[in-house]
Amino acid sequence: MPSLGTDPHSVRQRVEAMEKVLERMFVIPGINKPVGLDVILDIIPGIGTISAAALGSYIAWEARNLGMSKWQIARMGGNIGFDMLLGLIPWIGAIPDLFFQSNTRNLRIIKRHLDKHHPHTKTIDVQPR
Incomplete structure (x- = not known):
């Protein structure tokens, strides 16, 4: 469970957890594509x-709290x-969202x-194959 602190390590834990919920909650069987909320x-x-x-936007808000540059926040x-904009297309907008994954970016x-x-906040990323 991510802590509520404002230190960079706590922020990293929270944004990683939020990204996982939004983009990689489970994998679609057959195509092995991660899907989230x-x-x-x-x-x-x-x-x-x-x-x-x-x-x-919560992820971007956390980035602002880290003191990241305006350019990074704008990106x-x-x-x-x-x-x-992709999601505004009813039903069909979910398809390109499978591939764009803004939260992962x-x-x-x-x-x-x-x-x-x-x-010192760096963690080892283990990617499933």
């Missing part, structure tokens, strides 16, 4: 897309906005920042 919410027209964007906002931006400025 972001895609599921995109199936609900309107409110689902807005809810997914709001949850994704993250662009990822969230593009993902939201935003997590990579945060990890690069943390690895550079707070290397």
Whole structure:
């Protein structure tokens, strides 16, 4: 369970947990593609897309609290906005969202920042095959 502290290690734990819920909650059998709440919410027209964007914005908010540059925050906002535009297409918008995964992209931006400025928070990523 991620802690509620404001230190970089706690922030890393929270954004990694949020990204997992939004993008990799379970794997679709047969195609081995991870799916999370972001895609599921995109199936609900309107409110689902807005809810997914709001949850994704939490990751950008945590990045702002880390003191990341305005450019990095803007890139993250662009990822969230593009993902939201894709999701506005009822039902069909969930398909490109399977491949774009804005929250995973935003997590990579945060990890690069943390690895550079707070290397003590670095963790070993184990990717399933």
